Each structure stands twice: as C-alpha cells, then as structure tokens.
Amino acid sequence: MYFNNTNDFFHGIMFHHFHDDKLHTRGQGSISQDDFYKLINFIGKKNILNADIFFEKLRKKKLKKNEVCLTFDDAIKCQIDIALPVLEDLNIKSFFFVYTSMFSDKPDNLEIFRYFRMNYFKNVEEFYESFYENVNENLENFFRHYKNEMEYKKIKSPHYSIDDIKFRFVRDLFLEKEKYEKLMFSLMKEKDFNPDEFYKKLFFSKQDLQDLDKLGHLIGLHSHNHPTLFEKLNYDQQKEEYKKTQQIISKILNKSPNEIKWMSHPNGSYNPETLEILNNLGIELGFKQIMKIEPEKGMKKINNSSLEIARENHSSIIKRMNK
Ligand SMILES: [Zn+2]
Known part of the structure; x- marks a missing residue:
C-alpha cells in the first residue's frame, strides 16, 4: 500500500x-x-x-x-x-x-535530443563523453561554482544521477539553448541521425x-x-x-x-x-x-x-x- x-x-x-x-x-x-x-x-x-x-x-x-x-x-x-x-x-x-x-x-527539439541520446549511444555515459568532448572546455570552475545548487537539485530530483544533473547544469547554464542546440545538431550529423523523420513518430x-x-x-x-x-x-x-x-x-x-x-x-x-x-x-x-x-x-x-x-x-x- x-x-x-x-x-x-x-x-x-x-x-x-x-x-x-x-x-x-x-x-x-x-x-x-x-x-x-x-x-x-x-x-x-x-x-x-x-x-x-x-x-x-x-x-x-x-x-x-x-x-x-x-x-x-x-x-x-x-x-x-x-x-x-x-x-x-x-x-x-x-x-x-x-x-x-x-x-x-x-518544434522544440527536447524529445528529439532525448531519442538521439538514448538510441545512438551504447549508454548514457557514452553520450556524456561525446558531449563533453564537443563542449571542449575546462568545466572545473563551473562545477565548483554550482556545487551547492547541484546538490540541492539532487535532493529535489533523486531520480537523477550526479552525472545527469551535471549535464543539465552545463546544458542550461553553461551553454544555454542556442549553443547547446548547435552542439547537439553537430553530434547528430556525426552519427548520421536525421531528426526530420522522427517528429511524427x-x-x-x-x-x-x-x-x-x-x-x-x-x-x-x-x-x-x-x-x-x-x-x-x-x-x-x-x-x-x-x-x-x-x-x-x-x-x-x-x-x-x-x-x-x-x-x-x-x-x-x-x-x-x-x-x-x-x-x-x-x-x-x-x-x-x-x-x-x-x-x-x-x-x-x-x-x-x-x-x-x-x-x-x-x-x-x-x-x-x-x-
Ligand atoms: Zn515537460
């Protein structure tokens, strides 16, 4: 019960x-x-x-x-x-x-990105690896700066792993929408993923x-x-x-x-x-x-x-x- x-x-x-x-x-x-x-x-x-x-x-x-x-x-x-x-x-x-x-x-690309992330990589870790390779910046200071906020986020969303939370902080606060989308589209190109076919599905x-x-x-x-x-x-x-x-x-x-x-x-x-x-x-x-x-x-x-x-x-x- x-x-x-x-x-x-x-x-x-x-x-x-x-x-x-x-x-x-x-x-x-x-x-x-x-x-x-x-x-x-x-x-x-x-x-x-x-x-x-x-x-x-x-x-x-x-x-x-x-x-x-x-x-x-x-x-x-x-x-x-x-x-x-x-x-x-x-x-x-x-x-x-x-x-x-x-x-x-x-249309917003949220779901397309998720589908790509889930299906074109062996696991989410492999996706994060490619993602950070493409970000290509030293994020140490960024993570240190947001340490408390990330810990708070983990309490609020216990179903996310620490890596999931780090990824979301980098996406939303380090890159922000435009840069993030650009990066994702270049990753999709690398993997021959064509998003147009997927909107309907x-x-x-x-x-x-x-x-x-x-x-x-x-x-x-x-x-x-x-x-x-x-x-x-x-x-x-x-x-x-x-x-x-x-x-x-x-x-x-x-x-x-x-x-x-x-x-x-x-x-x-x-x-x-x-x-x-x-x-x-x-x-x-x-x-x-x-x-x-x-x-x-x-x-x-x-x-x-x-x-x-x-x-x-x-x-x-x-x-x-x-x-
Ligand atoms: Zn929602």
Missing part, C-alpha cells in the same frame, strides 16, 4: 516515457505497459480519480488524502501508443499536459489531442516552448508562453481559451510571477513535480496552492513497489 499519513501526501502521479519492443526503446526512466498496470494496481484503482472529478473536488476543497490523478507531460507519442490503451481498458481519464511548439513550424499530432479530448481526458498547458528554466524568463516572456499555448490548444480542440483551466510547470520551474500570470489566464489547477517544500519559491507546505499541487514521479513509485 502506497499511502500513509506521515509523508506520502501527494495528489498527482507524473508520467513521461513508456517503452515497448518496437519504436519506443527503453530509456532513462521509461516504463513498460506491464509496469504501468502494476503501478495502478499498487496505488489502487479506487484511489485514482478521473481528471474532471479531481478538478471539481479540488475546486470544492473536497480532495481526500489518498485521492490522486494520473498526469502525462510533454505530448510524447509513446503515451498514446502504450499508456492510453491501459487507461481506456481501466476507464481512467487523465490529464495530458502538452507544450505546443510541436504543432508549429518551429515521437510527438502527438493535433488529431491525437482531439481524440484524447473526445475520450474524456483533459488537455492542459505546459508552456509553448518548454523552456528548461522557466523561472528565468521575464514577466512578458512568461506571459507569452502561456497565453500562446492556451490559444493554440483551445483552437485545436475547438474550445474557448478559458475552458482550459489546468496546467503543469515544465521541469517544475516557476516563480511568483508565473502564478500571477496563470491566475490571470483563468488557470485553476497547476501541478509541480516534486514532493519537497521549496522555500525560495515562497512555499510553506507541500501542495502550497492550487497552482502548486505536488506530483510523485512514476519511477520513485516503481522503486518502492520493488522493495
């Missing part, structure tokens, strides 16, 4: 990647269809609310401690191919939080969004470009990210923008301005992705506000199942 009254109070379970024996290869943090069934069983189906019921109960402040919902981030196709059949089989309606640059002519299509909506799942916001550190954007940039994505989603679903009232924070990153912007856009439910109190964000408790509902990562739950 997962729940107890001391430290396991959370309301969302967060899923990203699923693998099968076909297109969707096993990768860091991915789970199989079988694992997914087992996890639902472990949580207990009676504890899992449909997304619309979850939302109504939250609104009325009637959520019980053991009531959770399932959430899927990033509009990754494996969720449609592997997880959706399970949801339909068990009749569980969930939240899908999608970023929308993939529906424009300038790895991401949701507009049709997928419409189908999910018809089935009764709720589609929510997750920014337009999925910035790696949302909290570093200024007010206008943040506002543009959420306004734009709310408009795109509502247009695809043929709804009015203010009907989309739920979101999750990309990489769990936000600041007080983000919450104000979301409020102004009529968002009433927001998920973050860690089970820790972050005082620097003004948090006083877990599930600090209806825009900061905690979620547990599926891989942490699986680890406990297997204990």
Whole structure:
C-alpha cells in the first residue's frame, strides 16, 4: 500500500516515457505497459480519480488524502501508443499536459535530443563523453561554482544521477539553448541521425489531442516552448508562453481559451510571477513535480496552492513497489 499519513501526501502521479519492443526503446526512466498496470494496481484503482472529478473536488476543497490523478507531460507519442490503451481498458481519464511548439513550424527539439541520446549511444555515459568532448572546455570552475545548487537539485530530483544533473547544469547554464542546440545538431550529423523523420513518430499530432479530448481526458498547458528554466524568463516572456499555448490548444480542440483551466510547470520551474500570470489566464489547477517544500519559491507546505499541487514521479513509485 502506497499511502500513509506521515509523508506520502501527494495528489498527482507524473508520467513521461513508456517503452515497448518496437519504436519506443527503453530509456532513462521509461516504463513498460506491464509496469504501468502494476503501478495502478499498487496505488489502487479506487484511489485514482478521473481528471474532471479531481478538478471539481479540488475546486470544492473536497480532495481526500489518498485521492490522486494520473498526469502525462510533454505530448510524447509513446503515451498514446502504450499508456492510453491501459487507461481506456481501466476507464481512467487523465490529464495530458502538452507544450505546443510541436504543432508549429518551429518544434522544440527536447524529445528529439532525448531519442538521439538514448538510441545512438551504447549508454548514457557514452553520450556524456561525446558531449563533453564537443563542449571542449575546462568545466572545473563551473562545477565548483554550482556545487551547492547541484546538490540541492539532487535532493529535489533523486531520480537523477550526479552525472545527469551535471549535464543539465552545463546544458542550461553553461551553454544555454542556442549553443547547446548547435552542439547537439553537430553530434547528430556525426552519427548520421536525421531528426526530420522522427517528429511524427515521437510527438502527438493535433488529431491525437482531439481524440484524447473526445475520450474524456483533459488537455492542459505546459508552456509553448518548454523552456528548461522557466523561472528565468521575464514577466512578458512568461506571459507569452502561456497565453500562446492556451490559444493554440483551445483552437485545436475547438474550445474557448478559458475552458482550459489546468496546467503543469515544465521541469517544475516557476516563480511568483508565473502564478500571477496563470491566475490571470483563468488557470485553476497547476501541478509541480516534486514532493519537497521549496522555500525560495515562497512555499510553506507541500501542495502550497492550487497552482502548486505536488506530483510523485512514476519511477520513485516503481522503486518502492520493488522493495
Ligand atoms: Zn515537460
């Protein structure tokens, strides 16, 4: 049994990647269809609310401690191919939080890079090796400078290894987006990987969004470009990210923008301005992705506000199942 009254109070379970024996290869943090069934069983189906019921109960402040919902981030196709059949089989309606640059002519490369990293190297260590070769800088001072922040990140995201965290710091703070993308594209060229073939296979299509909506799942916001550190954007940039994505989603679903009232924070990153912007856009439910109190964000408790509902990562739950 997962729940107890001391430290396991959370309301969302967060899923990203699923693998099968076909297109969707096993990768860091991915789970199989079988694992997914087992996890639902472990949580207990009676504890899992449909997304619309979850939302109504939250609104009325009637959520019980053991009531959770399932959430899927990033509009990754494996969720449609592997997880959706399970949801339909068990009749569980969930939240899908999608970023929308993939529906424009300038899709974000996050998922492409991940696929490349997972499939064109023997393991993640080999990828990191090539990556640092290409960065070709002495990073000792950089790592020393960010030592405390990296340690804090490890506490917040225990499912990442130290190397994963170092990589993310170099990507986001040393290289930053433009240089990082340039480097990745040159690595992909070296390995003869052509990203164009993969957009369709790895991401949701507009049709997928419409189908999910018809089935009764709720589609929510997750920014337009999925910035790696949302909290570093200024007010206008943040506002543009959420306004734009709310408009795109509502247009695809043929709804009015203010009907989309739920979101999750990309990489769990936000600041007080983000919450104000979301409020102004009529968002009433927001998920973050860690089970820790972050005082620097003004948090006083877990599930600090209806825009900061905690979620547990599926891989942490699986680890406990297997204990
Ligand atoms: Zn995300």
